[in-house]
Amino acid sequence: MLVLTRKVGEKLLVGEDILVSVIEVNRGSVRLGVEAPQSVSILRFEVYERIQEENLNASQSVSPTDIQQAAAFWRQKGALQEKGQANED
């Protein structure tokens, strides 16, 4: 990992077109500005990690039985709603 020191107002160029600026430093927090092409997604890593974890869980924990039962619930719920609407009419 590259580690370097920057002061407030200084910038970093990543690749050819991603510019990271240090805007403010305040009690353990650093405010950064990122200029990048629109096609580059910029994420707080925690959000990415959450998706990663959710994907891992989804690929491992959902069994065919689970999904068939959930599908059955879905149909049952749809049927209940239709019945409810019919009663209201």
Added chain:
Amino acid sequence: MKIDTKQFGGMEIEESEIYTMPGGMPGFRGMKRFVIIERQEIWPFVCYQCLDDPGLSFYIMDPALFMPDYKLDMKQAILEAGWEGDRPEDIKLYVVVNTSAGVPEKITANLIGPLVVNMRRHEADQLVLHKSPYSHQHLIFSQPLSPPAKNKPMSREQAVPA
């Protein structure tokens, strides 16, 4: 061509049914080729089977079925996926579902990691929504179904087998 699947065993598909994910999915970057398998017994869920690893599959669904007002900035999505020039009509939207609670009735949908599938390019991408009002574990059945007839009414928590 013949493929192996996690849930449905061996099956025959057309080459044109394959969707490529150049960037993979978070957690599965190297997995590039997928196929969408629709089966009546699991509808409204759809199986998203990986061809590079037959042991890897997801269940996905169209979010409009349970949340008609689910919104995604399609223009931004097209840019992020590198699909400049394509129209929103070329793109189908899915969300990945999860039963990590161990109870099918509590199945959740990941609304901040939608899967966009480009029907024209035969490519797909999983977006990561940065500023989003949605949850990564949205309960699809937001209102509990009445449990099957039991002796006395139970709360939702008690109704779930341990």
